[in-house]
Amino acid sequence: MRVVHHPILGNLPEVQQVRIWVDGKEIAARKGEPIAAAIAAAGIKIHRHTTKREEPRGIFCGIGQCTDCVMVVNGVPNVRTCITPVTEGMTVETQHGAGRGGR
């Protein structure tokens, strides 16, 4: 959910919109924001599934320290989505295991 009104920060400023594709679905993102913020705003919580037990994982640290939030971005696996800004037309996929060969 977007924080549109804020008592200290004011209303959410208008910025350029960027379209990204998350598991094939189009999502509107804000230019400059990290992938993790865009997908959280769209209600998506699961970023990846672990290798052995296929357990779901989402963001944990939000500052690039823990690697829980990695996804496959433009075909590249293990991208930390919390510190990687969106770009127009970017494709983002839920990562399974190490993210190569679909598993």
Add this chain to the structure above:
Amino acid sequence: MREVDLAVVGAGPAGLTAAIEGAKRGYSTVVLDMNPRPGGQLIKQIHKFFGSREHRAGTRGIEIADTLFYEAASAGVEVIVEAEVYAIHDSTLEVVVQTFAEDSLILPSEEATTSRSRPLSIAARRIVLATGGAENALSFAGWTLPGVMGAGAAQTMINLWRVLPGERILMVGAGNVGLIVSYQLMQAGGEVVAVIEATPRIGGYGVHAAKIRRAGIPILTSHTIVSASGESRVERAVIAKVDASWEIVPGSEQELEVDTICIAVGLYPNARLASLAGCELHYFPGLGGWIPVHNSRMETTVSGIYVAGDLSGVEEASTALEEGRLAGICAAASLGKERAGDHDEIKAIEGRLLGLRSGPFCQHRQDAKQELIGIGEAQCPQQ
């Protein structure tokens, strides 16, 4: 390979002040930060800081970050973001610059969509490590479920990126971070169901606790989290009372319907890079954990590598600003051009640090720092 006089890792308050001192003295200075925005922890702080006027109390952290960045840029510091330092050897920093952005200054545009990383080696005559801290995790049943996150992560999401990570939130930990972030989650439109604290006392300042209570949020001391559960994400949490020996009081379990659990149980120094660089570490529980041993000039056991800020003991932005300045001045002075005023400036900084580390809440930090510096004076290279 690029060559610089001073390379600083981390663009938080400690790194930026260190860099400013280096550049002010005419040394080529570069700051590297893996995050897309400089400022470190400060960029998510929208509350007015406590402390003295000298340390910009009353100013919001995010404004301090902007001022520092501007000051650094005008002093001639080059700040490179999305640049992670992953190793340091023989005075050389190995960096990977990662970006997908087409308009990035780092990557040529034709490569941008396919290639995302470029290696960069920087040879530096002096290095200041200011990599800050990271949040402690807490393990309980279900702690890896999506929806369990650091309080700092939630704070970054709401204040910087303006996205509420969940709607009904349980905060674990009633130190300053837990209290401040709870309040900010409410300001962002979230519902904080409770703040729980395992010890019998609220760790954070009274003013912050009072704000939470006034908003009608219960602060439950002597309570811990037992479990989180849900279908692929957090849907509920079980909390319970603990007795004086930290055992769960049978029958005191309560189930809370929440979609987010924030963990605010302290930070630890992010000493991985320092350790890789060969700096000796020492364990100081009162300062957050393993800390690079350093002397009074902030130099580590590796000659030419300095540390500052939360990395050299988890404290506050005010101490990080002072330590950064100190490390920057000392690193620059060791390059040869000691300036007339340096000695007095160092003494003044030491005085202010002493002031910041006094009082009932902070004296233990002064004692630990003193012990750390004592070890450093014996082990670190002599001037």
